[in-house]
Structures are given as structure tokens and as C-alpha cells.
Amino acid sequence: MFDSEINIASWICLIALCVSSVIAILARFIPIIRTARTANAQKGEAELVEFHEGEEVPKASVIVYCFINEDSLMEYLDVLMNQDYPNYEVILINEGSYDVSFSLAERLQQKYPERLYVTFIPPESHNVSRRKLALTIGLKAAKGEIVVTTASNCIITSPHWLSLMMQPFIGSDRTDVVLGYAHINFANLRGPSKWYKEFDATLTACQWLGAAINHYPYRGDGFNLAYRRHLFFEQKGYSKTLHLMNGDDDLFIHDIATRTNTDVMIAPDAILTYDYGEAANRIMSDLKERYQFTAQMLPRLPFLRAGLGSAMQITATVCGIAAAVLALPNILPLIVACSLLAILNTCEILLYRKAARALGSVCLWWALPLFLLWHPIGNLIFKYRYRNQRKKNFTFT
Known part of the structure; x- marks a missing residue:
């Protein structure tokens, strides 16, 4: 159960979890950090x-x-x-x-x-x-x-x-x-x-x-x-x-x-x-x-960067789950994956709360990781629901 030997597939997933976590912070949270610092x-x-x-x-x-x-x-x-x-x-x-x-x-x-x-x-x-x-x-x-x-x-x-x-x-x-x-x-x-x-x-x-x-x-x-x-x-x-x-x-x-x-x-x-x-x-x-x-009609870079952050957020979570499942019945990768995800989520919560407080918004705790995972999916659903209202954006009918 606590075998110190971790198979190669689980190692790869844990490494991918670490890399995607770093990219998620850099892509999605650097603008949040800048906003909080400027406001303060x-x-x-x-x-x-x-x-x-x-x-x-x-x-x-x-x-x-x-x-x-x-x-x-x-x-x-x-x-x-x-x-x-x-x-x-x-x-x-x-x-x-x-x-x-x-x-x-x-x-x-x-x-x-x-x-x-x-x-x-x-x-x-x-x-x-x-x-x-x-x-x-x-x-x-x-x-x-x-x-x-x-x-x-x-x-x-x-x-x-x-x-x-x-x-x-x-x-x-x-x-x-x-x-x-x-x-x-x-x-x-x-x-x-x-x-x-x-x-x-x-x-x-x-x-x-x-x-x-x-x-x-x-x-x-x-x-x-x-x-x-x-x-x-x-x-x-x-x-x-x-x-x-x-x-x-x-x-x-x-x-x-x-x-x-x-x-x-x-x-x-x-x-x-x-x-x-x-x-x-x-x-x-x-x-x-x-x-x-x-x-x-605006430059794509900020939106691509935000999309990359969302993709890496999902990737980190998926890799953590995969590392735990692939190593069963050894639960050591599960403990490592949960620890790494907890560190990622804690950093994101603390950074987000500083910006939210500065901008007069609700300061979230453990709902934030769930919201971050849902955000790209929610945006796709929103676009689909409002796809027939695009004509309202034009001055002619």
C-alpha cells in the first residue's frame, strides 16, 4: 500500500502535474498578481x-x-x-x-x-x-x-x-x-x-x-x-x-x-x-x-494566455487523478498528487483573494478551484446559449 516504488506512468503524470501547475500560475495568475499589487x-x-x-x-x-x-x-x-x-x-x-x-x-x-x-x-x-x-x-x-x-x-x-x-x-x-x-x-x-x-x-x-x-x-x-x-x-x-x-x-x-x-x-x-x-x-x-x-476583433494574445491557464488547470487535476489511479494499490502517488494540488490551490486562493478584495468582489476560499475548473466549460455553454443573440450586436437588422 505504501510501496516506495512508483511506476513510470505515475511518475510522468506527477511531473506533468508540476509543470502544468507552474504554467497555470504563470498564464492565469500573473495578471491577477499585477492587478492586486497596483491596487495596493x-x-x-x-x-x-x-x-x-x-x-x-x-x-x-x-x-x-x-x-x-x-x-x-x-x-x-x-x-x-x-x-x-x-x-x-x-x-x-x-x-x-x-x-x-x-x-x-x-x-x-x-x-x-x-x-x-x-x-x-x-x-x-x-x-x-x-x-x-x-x-x-x-x-x-x-x-x-x-x-x-x-x-x-x-x-x-x-x-x-x-x-x-x-x-x-x-x-x-x-x-x-x-x-x-x-x-x-x-x-x-x-x-x-x-x-x-x-x-x-x-x-x-x-x-x-x-x-x-x-x-x-x-x-x-x-x-x-x-x-x-x-x-x-x-x-x-x-x-x-x-x-x-x-x-x-x-x-x-x-x-x-x-x-x-x-x-x-x-x-x-x-x-x-x-x-x-x-x-x-x-x-x-x-x-x-x-x-x-x-x-x-481584439488581439488574441490575452485570451490565448487565459485559455492556456484554464487548460493547464484542468491538466494538473487530470494528471493528479491519473497518477493516483495508475499506481493502485500503491497510495503514495495519491498522497503526493493531493499534496501538490493542495499547494497549487492554496497559492491560487491567496493570490485571487488579494485581487478580489482590492476590486470589491467576494473573497473566495475552496470554491475557487472548482470555479477555475468550470470557467472554460461555463464560457462554452454561455456562448452556445447566446449564439442566436449575436444579431443584437449590430446597428442594422
Whole structure:
């Protein structure tokens, strides 16, 4: 039973387990480690934000895509209009009818006469991405050198949010793009898959944030994103993706972001939460389907790397089981395989928890190894279930 002799097949499986475990950590968890380190390094940034009287800072134009009721909007603007950044304007693009928008604009501009501009999306606009149209209207109205895009259902928890998003631009001509982070209000998720959805969102965020931190930016988050205004017009706006409903924060960002002009801001006070209430589960699925569709037009390297990490995770588990089975009735390989897998899973749990805590997600324990094994399978099932909804991603029918 405890024979010290282990057959060659079991040895090969144990060696393969070790190799695949190392590759799984390097492929899947290096971006997670980078994200956690950057978030922890930026944790004290808000305390360092300070502006002196007369100090010249670039003007920011905050473009808000608005589609919430008036009471909620007033609460939102109370926070947004009291950010501590000294030089900014707010451009509110309302998704209502002309009469409602005009009436709302009058009341809001009376309350905030100095730096609020309110306009609306023409109701007759059809066969066009409403979000892209709103952003285009906002960018044309903007007077600031830097534009910051967000939405009215985003919860801003700190008066330092805008200052943090603008900080990389101050005193630097090198920075053209700043990628912030926003996540859905996880408290509104329902059902047995709630924790898995949080894990999926966090894993995906670490993938693109980690890539950007490693000077390989390929997407951002339109709920919390900043870039120099002239880049939009140099790219002729969203002309390359007019046929698509989406792409404003991944395909467009891929076009303007480079290895040297992009920074990441994920300090706690810079992270936003977007709230869709009881529709959170549906919205999260819609966002996942949207990004999976546009991912086909992005560089393959980050996705291949993530796929390699998932494949090695499964390979390590399979090799561990094979090593134990092939050596029976000798249980020594079983003990060795279980020990190696326990080390792998413990490392993954500790690394993931640091990133999840920094990004405001659930900190998983022993559910994480199961979620990692299920993730590639779950993605395939998701693609199959939503295969008939691909046409929704186009502006024409």
C-alpha cells in the first residue's frame, strides 16, 4: 500500500502535474498578481491628492450618459458636482424625450449654472448605438482637454474620484489614456450562481487590467474611463464601428491606447459601482455577451494566455487523478498528487483573494478551484446559449 516504488506512468503524470501547475500560475495568475499589487500601491493615492490655489491643471469634461429618474439623478449630481478636482465641467446626455430633457435641463442648469451642460439624444435616432451617439454628442460639446466617460447609474463613493482619474494626466504629456474600473452592484445579484458571476467578472477584469499594467492595453470600462479629447477626433470617432452597437470601450480603446500612453487607476476611491437594481443578473449576462462578441476583433494574445491557464488547470487535476489511479494499490502517488494540488490551490486562493478584495468582489476560499475548473466549460455553454443573440450586436437588422 505504501510501496516506495512508483511506476513510470505515475511518475510522468506527477511531473506533468508540476509543470502544468507552474504554467497555470504563470498564464492565469500573473495578471491577477499585477492587478492586486497596483491596487495596493495606489491605496493611499486619495490622501495625496492636493491642489494649490492658482495651480494650473488640465480641464476635465465628465460625459454622463443619463437614463435614471430625476430624484436619483439629483442625488447623483450632488456627489458629482462636489468633486474636489478644481477644473471640470459636466455634460449630461439625457435618454428622455425632448420635452422631458428640456424641462430637466432648465432646472439643473439653474441649480448648477457654472459647469453643467445638459442635452439629449434625438428621439428619432434609429439604427444607431444610443450610447455611442450620446458620447459623440458629449465629446463635441466638451471644452476640456480630457474627457471622462461614465453613466448616471454609477455610484461615486468619494469626492476624490475625479482627481484620482485625472492624476496621471497632471504634469505628464505622455499619458493619453487612463483606464479606471467599475463593477456591477454585486449585492443585487440573485440565485445560486451569484458567487460564480462575481468570480467571472473579477477574473475578466484582472485579465484586461493586468495586461494594461504590463503595457499591453486592449480594452477599458466605459463606466470609468478617461482619455484626451483630440484622440477621439483623430480616430474619426466611432467610424470604424458604426455597424456595431458596442465597441466604445474596447475596440475604440484598442485603437488609441499604446504601450507607452496608457495608465491604470484602481485606487479604492477611484472604483465605481453601477447599479441596475433587480435587473443585475440580466445586465451582467448582456455585458458578458457583448464583450465576448467584440473580443473576436481584439488581439488574441490575452485570451490565448487565459485559455492556456484554464487548460493547464484542468491538466494538473487530470494528471493528479491519473497518477493516483495508475499506481493502485500503491497510495503514495495519491498522497503526493493531493499534496501538490493542495499547494497549487492554496497559492491560487491567496493570490485571487488579494485581487478580489482590492476590486470589491467576494473573497473566495475552496470554491475557487472548482470555479477555475468550470470557467472554460461555463464560457462554452454561455456562448452556445447566446449564439442566436449575436444579431443584437449590430446597428442594422
